[in-house]
Amino acid sequence: MSSSTALLTDHYELTMLASALRDGTAHRECTFEVFTRRLPNGRRYGVAGGIGRLLDAVENFRFGDAEIAQLAEHGVVDERTLEWLRDYRFSGQIDGYPEGELFFPGSPLLTVRGTFAEAVVLETVVLSILNHDSAIAAAAARMVSAANGRRIIEMGSRRTHEESAVSAARIAYLAGFTATSNLEAGRRYGIPTAGTAAHAFTLLHDDERSAFESQIAALGTGTTLLVDTYDISRGIDLAVEVAGTGLGAVRIDSGDVGVLARQAREQLDSLGASNTRVVVSGDLDEYAIASLRAEPVDGYGVGTSLVTGSGAPTAEMVYKLVEVEGRPVAKRSSHKESRGGRKAAIRRYKDTGTAVEEVVHRVGAEPELGPHDRRLQIPLIRDGKRVEGLPTLEQDRERLRRALVTLPWEGLKLSNGEPAIPTVFHGA
């Protein structure tokens, strides 16, 4: 796999480039804007995800010999375009919402400025990253909300593309997950990984006792024993018998986990293992997690629903040309109309700190800022170079945690509804 991101690109980006180089319009100064027209499935908020990965992708968007050879061989574009691509390096400006920031319909999540040529070719990879990562981020944030402070571990790698899995693990951590099962995410992003054993480990052994003894010998009594391979109640008895009352946790991966968690808690307490935690997993989503709030559950393992965006696997963002040489432009033929002109946004807050509205405005026509209001875009790339001192993943994690607290209380409801705050187009 090449480390260049240049071919993670739709064919038409390059044919447009070829035509525009030929007629001279390629060098017109343009502004592209990334936004979404709606939040999926009646969600109350979106969460900006993928900005860090996007900056890496822009840096690695270079056409080396392998990429040029491929385009030449298949006649995708002409010689002149190949020459131009060989020297390609984005030299423009990118501003955007920092990762972990909330967004709403119409929020200008990312603004890319440069010549048409240098900005148009980034469309596909920019959207791939933002659409995937923001979809996961919204689902993850809802799950963390539902878990209400309890530990929540991401373990969905097996249910999605092996590379999406790594990105999803990163985003789950951004959203407040405690750890991930994905080792490559640990390596690539330095986030904590966790895991102990699956049913196969118990089945491998002659009996459950040998499996538990082996795991304790290797991982210590602080480990988590999976107790539902045969009979949960006998599994818990055996787990405490083998590990002692200092056993870290038991995990239940199937059945009616609410009822089973309560029974497990009572049984553990009756065995004197009152500090042994109860961890549940198995097809949990934000609704299932919320429904377990009154149960004695100490931690959740979440898989499929996280990595598939819990019903909304894409954030449906678009990358639209909004300005050419200072002139606003917009498609006009249908309901898919968009607003022309380079825009930015502020978020208004009450004195109490509660968010009130998202104000999207033309750059140069910013409305007056109230004492608690905030500008939402930050500079990400200047003259092709990543701005120094951009927030870290840990800082973005904290940003999201704080941002969710500012939503009006309906904004954290899991049910379908309107966005938590309205988007107002200032001067529109």
Add this chain to the structure above:
Amino acid sequence: MSSSTALLTDHYELTMLASALRDGTAHRECTFEVFTRRLPNGRRYGVAGGIGRLLDAVENFRFGDAEIAQLAEHGVVDERTLEWLRDYRFSGQIDGYPEGELFFPGSPLLTVRGTFAEAVVLETVVLSILNHDSAIAAAAARMVSAANGRRIIEMGSRRTHEESAVSAARIAYLAGFTATSNLEAGRRYGIPTAGTAAHAFTLLHDDERSAFESQIAALGTGTTLLVDTYDISRGIDLAVEVAGTGLGAVRIDSGDVGVLARQAREQLDSLGASNTRVVVSGDLDEYAIASLRAEPVDGYGVGTSLVTGSGAPTAEMVYKLVEVEGRPVAKRSSHKESRGGRKAAIRRYKDTGTAVEEVVHRVGAEPELGPHDRRLQIPLIRDGKRVEGLPTLEQDRERLRRALVTLPWEGLKLSNGEPAIPTVFHGA
């Protein structure tokens, strides 16, 4: 990005390995089986996708210095396990359904045999690939069925993770799509790519005429002009005026595409451009494609619904330990029970060639084969080496095309229902 796939793995695979190396069970001969308990969303069939990628991933599953250092630094496993991983190379046997083969609930899609140690560590990456690619394959096959012979182009890269996009494009081609927009898929898998221009290209220019003239000059009159940036009817007039009646195609990306396609056809015919094709795109899924069957549409562009599996983004397959040292094993605590023992499958056919049932049987207890019946698994890896002469992507594409023809007619319905043929467990 490292080309090793070794860390695309759940943490617990390696802690299980560590425990099993310590107690000696790691060397027990095991059989793991990949199957799904159900088809998502009332689908009638599944399509095996990702086998080719899976074989690459197994070959590249090696722990180099970078991988070992990461595991050591974070204390994921002990020294002895690190030593074992350093020498890791799968040396066992893998059999499976070839790519493009249909499957049903309980079909033994993949059988991995080897020591527990060497087989368990492959679980995560094997499932990631099969779950993603088979999810896309089923959606893609339904779309190709719905398109009923018309051209259909994959253009969903921007709506999914940038690496999923490449795999989705490959699978779309497997399923019968004509081409993809994804250039990296063209490079990596040698599949045809296509694309012309987006609305941004028209908006970049001073007017639609300049944009069309530029595109024709660069790409020739055989190109596809996007006619819905401003007014579709005027766009079509202009397209034919600029390109002449030899124009390749017009594309409509928004609005009620059925009505618009009919109007476009009439207008093109009245202008003498009766060979100019009408291509539609914009939020199409298999249902929308089917609903356009009576309309004069020559080609479809499909994005979001393809890359997100059209409502089923994962195939929900599992990788289960079914046999240890020749002894069948199975979890017993819940509805998630599975059948122990190494299995294979045959598909029974009527004399007419119509499929009748999927028969899953224990290996060594194969039922009698009728004259038209077929064994479904093929050897993929022998003693750690990829079997020579495995089918190519083109052959697998043809396999799927032929397999769909064998389904009973209800099997091709898009509506929810039972699997097209029942799965029978022989001797169960």
